[in-house]
Amino acid sequence: MIVxxxxxxxxxxxxxxxxxxxxxxxxxxxxxxxxxxxGVRQVRADLDDPAGLKDxxxxxxxxxxxxxxxxxxxxxxxxxxxGVRRVVLLSSQGAGxxxxxxxxxxxxxxxVRRSGLEWTILRPGGFHSNAYAWAESxxxxxxxxxxxxxVGLPTIDPADxxxxxxxxxREDGHVGRVYELTGPAPTTPRERVAAIGAALGxxxxxxxxxxxxxxxxxxxxxxxxxxxGTLAILGEPTDAERRISPDVERVLGRAPRSFADWxxxxxxxxx
Numbered sequence: 628m629i630v631x632x633x634x635x636x637x638x639x640x641x642x643x644x645x646x647x648x649x650x651x652x653x654x655x656x657x658x659x660x661x662x663x664x665x666g667v668r669q670v671r672a673d674l675d676d677p678a679g680l681k682d683x684x685x686x687x688x689x690x691x692x693x694x695x696x697x698x699x700x701x702x703x704x705x706x707x708x709x710g711v712r713r714v715v716l717l718s719s720q721g722a723g724x725x726x727x728x729x730x731x732x733x734x735x736x737x738x739v740r741r742s743g744l745e746w747t748i749l750r751p752g753g754f755h756s757n758a759y760a761w762a763e764s765x766x767x768x769x770x771x772x773x774x775x776x777x778v779g780l781p782t783i784d785p786a787d788x789x790x791x792x793x794x795x796x797r798e799d800g801h802v803g804r805v806y807e808l809t810g811p812a813p814t815t816p817r818e819r820v821a822a823i824g825a826a827l828g829x830x831x832x833x834x835x836x837x838x839x840x841x842x843x844x845x846x847x848x849x850x851x852x853x854x855x856g857t858l859a860i861l862g863e864p865t866d867a868e869r870r871i872s873p874d875v876e877r878v879l880g881r882a883p884r885s886f887a888d889w890x891x892x893x894x895x896x897x898x
Contacts, residue, residue, distance in 0.1 A: 628652040628686055629796055630711070632674060633693040635661035637756055638717060641789035642691055642796075643667055649797060656683045677701035684709025689796050692716050692739075694731055699738035706744075713745040713802075715795050717788070720752040720807065721856055724867050728856025747801045749792060751808040752868065753782040753860075755889040758819055765831055765897040771820045772834040774841035775862045779813030781871050784884040791878045807872040814886050823897055826890040831897075838862065 629646055633639035634655030646653045647664040654668045655661060663669055670683040674696030684690075690711045696702060706714065716739045721729035739746045761771035788808055795801045814822070817833045824831035836844075838858060845854045860868050875883040 628654060629689045629691065630654045630656060630683055630687045630706070631691045632656045633691075633695065633717075634663070634669070635659055636693070637754070637785045638789050638792070639691065639693065641786055642792050645789060645793035646796065649793070651797065654683050654687065656680070674702055677705045680705045681709065684711060687711050689713040690715070691792055691796060692735070694718060694735045699735045700742075703738055703742045703744065707742070711744065713747075713796070714739055714742070715747045715749065715792055717792065718748050718750050720750045720868065721860065723750055723805070723807075724865055725856045725859065728852055728859070730852070745802045747795050747803075748805045749788065749795075749808055750805060751783050751788050752810075753780055754788075755782050755784045755810065755884075755886050756893075757782070758823065758886075758890070759893075759896060761820070761823070762896045765823060765827075769824075769829065770832040770834055771816075771823070772836050772840075773816035773820075774836045774838055774858070775815075776817040776833060776835040777815050778862060778864065779815045779818070780861070780864055780868065781809035781811070781813045782819075782886060783808050783810045783875070784886075784889050786889075787875050787879070787883045791875060794878055801878075806874040806878065807870075808875055809870070809872045809883065811883050811885055812871065813869060819886050819890075822887045822890045823894075825887070826894040827897055 635657040722732040
């Protein structure tokens with residue numbers, strides 16, 4: 628059995644669906660009730676309460692783990708007590724490129740490496756779906772705002788992350804690997820807004836924010852330390868953060884999906 632944490636989320640929900648479609652026994656763990664494929668077992672639990680995960684882990688042999696909760700070692704201890712022997716951690720590119728800012732995912736990576744479990748770490752960069760932050764302003768006024776309008780980064784489709792995770796959970800040959808997950812090409816915020824407009828069939832205006840304007844907005848839903856790291860990546864990315872990784876294609880045997888493809892598939896959110 629495979630336990631998927633964050634099963635109601637952007638990536639976890641797709642991991643559940645892929646595993647269920649492949650015939651795997653799946654336990655979906657989330658804080659809120661999620662709509663799940665037939666046959667998937669649901670457990671409502673919080674990663675901040677590792678003791679409450681005992682039922683979810685009982686009889687499991689693999690775990691898809693989010694960076695959530697404050698005690699990764701307690702989560703892993705509970706998983707091992709339930710029988711888990713393999714863990715796939717959804718971390719963050721920043722844990723490798725800017726660990727001083729991304730201490731939380733870096734701590735999870737360290738705990739996973741020391742756990743004694745068979746582990747694989749996934750480090751995606753920015754998600755295509757971060758563009759959902761523009762949905763309201765695009766729907767209401769056909770405009771979207773972001774800082775650093777002409778700085779390109781190879782963001783990735785959450786569907787590709789989920790497919791890599793499901794593959795790694797089911798296949799051998801990935802133990803001890805750290806996979807950097809990116810899209811097929813860098814795109815700038817200005818280009819991503821244009822791609823949304825093309826998907827809608829109507830122009831969308833790009834409005835460039837100052838760094839301080841973006842910082843103030845991001846502080847409403849992100850810790851300050853993560854905000855500073857994120858702004859550094861968005862404005863002054865390192866060579867490693869700009870690099871196109873081959874890892875999606877290595878695992879899946881195909882190129883990752885482009886932002887334009889994501890925009891077409893998700894255009895309804897912006898109408």
